[in-house]
C-alpha cells in the first residue's frame with residue numbers, strides 16, 4: 439500500500455484520481471482549499487478509513503510522509519483563474535515549489551498536471567511536445583498559461599538539480615461527470631443550457647475547433663505515465679486528437695438532449711486559441727496509450743450526470 443498525496447483532490451479531475459487510487463488499495467491524502475472544488479465530489483470517499491481530507495492551500499508548505507504526489511491543484515477555467523490572477527500564478531508556481539520541496543525531502547515521485555495552454559495560440563498543428571508555444575506573457579490568460587509554464591520549469595530544475603523523480607503531463611480539454619457547471623467550460627455550459635432549453639452561447643462564429651477527451655481516457659494516461667521508468671519525465675501530451683468545431687459540438691448536444699435551445703453568438707474573448715489539437719505519438723510510444731471513448735459515448739454519461747443534478751436541484 440502506497441501513501442499518495444493528491445492536491446486539488448476535491449476538483450473534477452482530482453476527485454477521480456483519489457477514487458481510482460483508493461480502489462487500487464492505496465492510502466490517499468486529498469488536499470484542497472475548495473476554491474473550485476467541492477466536498478460533493480468526494481463525499482462518497484469520506485467513509486473510507488484510508489481516505490484523508492485536508493483543507494489546505496498549496497501556496498503554504500505542507501508536510502507528510504508520502505510515496506507519490508499528484509499536483510493537480512489549480513483553477514482550470516478562465517472565469518476562475520482570472521478571478522484572482524495573482525493567486526493563480528502563486529498556486530501554479532509557489533504551489534509547485536512547495537510540492538517539489540516535499541517530494542525532494544521524502545523522495546516521492548511527483549506528477550504535474552500541466553496543460554495544452556502552455557502552447558498558447560499555436561502556430562504548429564497538431565502540437566508536439568517539442569513545440570515551445572506562442573503565449574502572450576501579459577494578457578488576461580497569462581496568469582494561467584505562464585504559471586503552468588513556470589511550473590514546468592521548476593519541475594525540470596528540481597529534477598536536474600536535485601534528482602527529484604518527476605512526471606509532467608500536458609492535459610488537453612477534458613470533460614466528464616463532476617465538471618464544475620458554473621465555470622464556463624464549453625461542454626458543461628452547452629449541456630446545462632441544452633437541458634434547460636436555454637440559448638446555447640457560442641463565443642465567436644463557432645468555427646474554432648477543439649478536441650475533447652473523456653475523463654476515463656485521461657485517467658488511463660495519468661496512471662500509465664506514473665508507472666513509466668524514472669528516466670521518462672515527459673512532458674507528454676494527453677488528449678484526444680479527434681477535432682470538431684464548437685458549432686458541431688453545440689448541435690450534437692442539442693440533438694442528444696432533444697433540446698429546444700437555439701444557438702446565439704457572442705464576441706470571442708481576447709487570446710482565445712482558434713485551434714488546438716494534440717499530437718499523441720509520444721504517449722502512444724512511451725505509455726502505450728490512446729484515447730478510447732468516443733465523443734458521443736462520453737457526452738451521454740456527462741449529460742446523464744448533469745440531468746440528475748438538475749432534477750435534484752443540486753446544480
Ligand SMILES: NC(=O)c1ccc[n+]([C@@H]2O[C@H](COP(=O)([O-])OP(=O)(O)OC[C@H]3O[C@@H](n4cnc5c(N)ncnc54)[C@H](O)[C@@H]3O)[C@@H](O)[C@H]2O)c1
Pocket residue numbers: 445446447448449450451452469470471472473474475476494495496497509510511512513514515529533551552553554608609610611612613618
Ligand atoms: N479540465 C481540463 O480540461 C484541464 C486541462 C488541462 C489541465 N488541467 C489541469 O488539471 C488540474 C485539475 O483541473 P480540474 O479541471 O479538475 O479543475 P478543478 O477546478 O475542478 O480542480 C482544481 C482543484 O484545485 C483546488 N485548488 C485550486 N487552488 C488551490 C490552492 N491554491 N490550494 C489547494 N487547492 C487548490 C480547487 O479547489 C479544485 O478542487 C489543474 O491543475 C488544471 O490546470 C485541466
